[in-house]
Amino acid sequence: MFELDNKPGDVNLEDYETDAENHNYAEELSEIEAADAEQFLNVGVDIQEIRRSGTFIQKDSSVVHCKTCQDGIEMMGISQAMEQHGWLENYIWKNVSPDADKFTSRTKEKPHEGYFIRSLPGMKASHPVQSCLYIAKNKFSQHVHNVVIAEEGSELHIITGCATAPHLDSGLHVGVSEFYVKKGAKLMFTMIHDWGENVNVRPRTVTRVEEGGVIVSNYISLRPVGSLQMYPTTYLEGEGAVARFNSVLVAGKGSHLDVGSKIVLGAPGTRAEIISRGITSGGTIIARGNLIGKVAGIKAHLECKGLILNDGLMRAIPELSGYVPGVEMSHEAAVGKIDQREIEYLMARGLDEDEAVSTIVRGFLNVDIEGLPANLKEKLDKAISESQKDMM
């Protein structure tokens, strides 16, 4: 059951509106408004839908586009999925309790769709599916409920981007996500956020992984955001299950990122790794990592590195809890500024000081993200370069 270890912050739900007008459904992504489409692109959505197995786009509370291009992959709005699959009641609100905090309660009371993505048993999707949750209405509080099921022996990669319309004054996004990785399945989940400066974001995610299952989660937030607080929790319940969590965070002035991952290793032979890279330049990053070893024969590692450019707060909170002998758990955390030796080393190769710092920052954020499509990797490299302009 979802446990909230952190105070949810001072977001007042009453400051936001919970109703939004319906937006028209677009049969083709090319019919989406140009200004919106540009925002989608920034968070990894391929408008041409090339090398994508499916697409789900939600604007405010409306599903505006949903299409699957591969048999064996189901992708639809959560309300449609509940109508279609009676058994879904065994999955909804089973990982996350509606009473966990006020954000989950609000999502239960006032749901605004969300996606249902399922890969059927043995199905290995040739390309990622993509989704985008988008806020266009000012002061809107978007509460989505997502369910992902990777059935036995299947492989699924989801690229999900979250963004807001340009010049949005304020907004709140709450995403309750319940992921199920069945026996021998593999779920790769890459989430890219590009929220506005005054948008508060509260994802609430819990994943269960069965025997031999693998979850790889990549989280990237390079652009300004008001406040973000998330603490996805993963339960490795089956023997040999694996979880790998990577996050790349940049906090400029005014951004408050409280981002962590908790992984409970509850079966023999389970393995977990959390890698976090954060750069603050006037903002706040609290990077949490919590590994809990419940049985012997598990292996887990946590790596949290933070750089402070200019001002800002970078707080790394690594936690390891071993409950029995025979657990193998380690962590490595470092917070500081760029090592002058590295800057001068690159200067000795002909770069000026600014170029040397940029090169080091790019490298620092360059966590090798497994399975990322080449075009998205290029976009991310570009976004990292652009984010430096805000940092310097």
Add this chain to the structure above:
Amino acid sequence: MLQIEELKVEIGGKEILQNVNMEIPKGETHILFGPNGSGKTSLMMTIMGFSGYNVTHGKITFKGEDITYMPIHERAQLGIGVSFQRPPTINGLKTKNIVEICGMNRSVDVNELAKQLDFSDFLDRDVNHNFSGGEIKRSELLQLMAQEPDLLLLDEPESGVDLESIVLIGDTINSLLHKGIKFPRRGLSHIAARTKSALVITHTGHILDYITADKGQVLYEGIVRCSRNAREILKWIREYGYEECVLCSN
């Protein structure tokens, strides 16, 4: 090529180099001997302009230009290249990318250069991350091959290197130093004068078995005490030790 006059250098208020005078003419390779802590690496870092090495007196001239207070990257662009003994790891920056950087906007065939140094398997690894002593040397030389500097500053190029690799390292240094002197299309009769220079730091002298030196100098307690044939100096140091060796120069 490089001229150092009456150089005094402090680190954290402590004088490390007391009065260094040195000249490395174009095309010459000089060996700098000295025991641990004698100031050899400090001299190299000062020539390159690293922070923390405060020049309190004297002047460094390179290619006729006063570089005493020039930023590091301008010295590199002017043609000084360094092989460090303990370079830092740069996480996330791939070795092939730093080799490209060293090319300074010239087109560099990184793969071909890496092949020559038997270093192809390391191009996709982060710079210096978990490299062994020998791998660090090869990485440093690979970067210098891309940079093609006119003056090489090599800090203990043989330390931590196994016997097999030291031959490769010696060959690479020779190739770096002789580059540009041969014009095969015109035949051997048109061999040009050597144009590349080097200052090679060593305290064991093993590297002398693999490269040809024009001169040796001994740095002892922050002062250059001796300047003569490198092999002669090495022989004396081996026979009498540094303390006796420098007495001869007094």
